[in-house]
Amino acid sequence: MIPSLATLAVGVLIGYLGQRSRFCTISGIRDFIMLKDSFRFKGLIGLIVGGFVGFTLFHLVGGDIPNFPLGMDIVSKGILIASVIGGLGLGFFSVFAEGCPFRQHVMAAEGKRSAWLYLLGFYAGIAYFNVVTIKWLDLLLKTTG
Amino acid sequence: MKLNLGSWRVFAVGAVMGLAAAAIQAYFKVQPEANGVSFIGHPAYLLDWVTNKLGTAWPVLQYVPLTVIGVLLGSLVAASRNKELRAQAGPVRQKFAAVIFGFLVANLGLLLGSCDMRTGLLVAYGSVLAVIALASIAAGVFLAVIYSRFRARKEVVIK
Numbered sequence: 001m002i003p004s005l006a007t008l009a010v011g012v013l014i015g016y017l018g019q020r021s022r023f024c025t026i027s028g029i030r031d032f033i034m035l036k037d038s039f040r041f042k043g044l045i046g047l048i049v050g051g052f053v054g055f056t057l058f059h060l061v062g063g064d065i066p067n068f069p070l071g072m073d074i075v076s077k078g079i080l081i082a083s084v085i086g087g088l089g090l091g092f093f094s095v096f097a098e099g100c101p102f103r104q105h106v107m108a109a110e111g112k113r114s115a116w117l118y119l120l121g122f123y124a125g126i127a128y129f130n131v132v133t134i135k136w137l138d139l140l141l142k143t144t145g
Numbered sequence: 146m147k148l149n150l151g152s153w154r155v156f157a158v159g160a161v162m163g164l165a166a167a168a169i170q171a172y173f174k175v176q177p178e179a180n181g182v183s184f185i186g187h188p189a190y191l192l193d194w195v196t197n198k199l200g201t202a203w204p205v206l207q208y209v210p211l212t213v214i215g216v217l218l219g220s221l222v223a224a225s226r227n228k229e230l231r232a233q234a235g236p237v238r239q240k241f242a243a244v245i246f247g248f249l250v251a252n253l254g255l256l257l258g259s260c261d262m263r264t265g266l267l268v269a270y271g272s273v274l275a276v277i278a279l280a281s282i283a284a285g286v287f288l289a290v291i292y293s294r295f296r297a298r299k300e301v302v303i304k
Contacts, residue, residue, distance in 0.1 A: 003208035006173035010165045010181060011215015018216070019223035021158040025261040028155075029286045039152050044265055046159025051179070051269030053160075054167025063171025067178060069271025079258075079274065086257025087264070087278045090250055091285020095293070097246035098236035100261050101184035101254065104247070105213060107235060109220035114235025114243040121244035125251025126189045127196070130203045133252050 015106060024103035026094040078144035082137060166266055175208070179266040185254035186263065187212040257281075 017023065021043070028040035059065040074080050094100050097118055099107065104122070107115035150157050166181025175181050187210035193203035224230040237243040254260050259267060259275075261282055267275030 001208075003169070003173050003175045004211050006169040006175055007181075007187065007208075008211035008215040010169055011212040011217075012219040012222075013165060013215075014162050014182060014212075015216035015219025015221075016223045017158045017161060017219075019220035019229075020227070021155050023155055023158050023162075025265065026282075026286060029283050030290060033283075033287055034290050040155055042153065042156035043159040044261075046156035046161075047163045047262060047265045048159075048269045049156075050160030050163025051167055051266045052163070054164040054171075055179075055270055058167055058171035063168075064174065064176075065167070065171055066176075070178065070267070070275075071271055071273060073272050073274050074277075080277065082256050083258065083274055083278045084281045086253045086255075087281025088285040088288070089253035090257055090261065091282035091287075092289045092292075093246050093249045093253065093285075094261070095286055095289035096237075097243065097250060101188070101250060102216065102260070102262055105184065105216045106220040109217045110224040111230055111232045112235030113232065114237035114240070116235075117240055117243035118237070118247035121247030121249075122251045123188065123192055123247075124244075125248035126192050126255065128248065129189075129252050129255045130193065130201075133256065137256060 014102075015109070018102060018106050019110065022103075024099045026091065026100040027098075027103065029091070030095050076141065076144065078141035081144060082140060162262070163266065163269060167269075175210075176206075179263060179270040179272075182212060182266065183210075183260055183263040184213075185251070185257075185260040186210070189251075189255060 022040065023043045024040060025044045028044050031037040031039065032041040055065050055068055059068050097104065101122065104115045104118045108119050162182060166179070169175040169181045170179070180186060190206050190210050191213055194205050194209050197203060197205060221230065237246065257278055264275050264278045264282065268279055
């Protein structure tokens with residue numbers, strides 16, 4: 001119950017801040033590549049810096065931060081291939097969708113109809129993954145070792 | 146009192162998100178590693194939890210992540226307070242394309258195992274795989290930019 005409430009509280013916080021700041025990692029990378037505009041790209045840098053400071057600090061004061069730093073965590077060739085294909089595709093299609101999944105949730109709450117439709121496809125996609133795509137992933141992991 | 150951070154406002158928001166994600170992992174048992182904020186994993190686990198009540202047996206965490214509900218509430222309040230809450234078309238003009246993009250991003254994100262935000266958090270956690278994944282996301286964005294420019298140039302030539 002407590003972890004669920006903690007995620008709810010953090011969700012409210014980042015939802016509020018994300019709406020006010022137009023935070024979006026995909027748009028940040030896109031603007032930086034396309035227009036050399038670093039305004040939203042700084043959000044991704046901030047996330048990494050804030051995360052690093054937080055993990056380091058809480059690790060030092062005895063918080064539950066296991067296996068920090070993770071280091072070399074490429075356990076198989078299959079995981080690496082899945083990560084590269086998944087990353088390339090996520091970046092590519094998120095540009096055409098005009099935002100990362102977080103931004104789409106924020107835009108849906110603002111009343112943008114295309115974000116509602118995106119989320120319809122998104123949740124259908126999760127269900128499809130559980131039924132179909134996961135079998136392809138298993139096959140990839142078995143064949144590549 | 147209003148704090149004016151100028152162009153560093155988004156950086157500050159990102160830093161707060163990173164700190165909050167680290168804090169709930171450290172003190173509220175939000176596991177596994179760097180999973181305080183995830184917009185592929187958390188929506189998936191929430192959907193799996195709901196559908197499991199209807200008879201499926203899809204993978205779930207020991208807790209139900211409510212990040213998605215929180216973000217919808219938080220951004221709804223922010224949009225409403227700042228008079229930005231209204232039904233509007235949104236950035237993707239073709240309705241069917243928006244559904245397809247959502248479908249593809251969900252599948253590719255689950256294949257990757259995390260969203261772009263959690264990938265950033267995993268980079269902060271020191272994961273080598275996450276560095277490669279983040280570079281792949283950036284490469285995907287780069288390819289999309291090149292493709293958009295190519296299409297735009299082709300349309301100009303045809304006209």
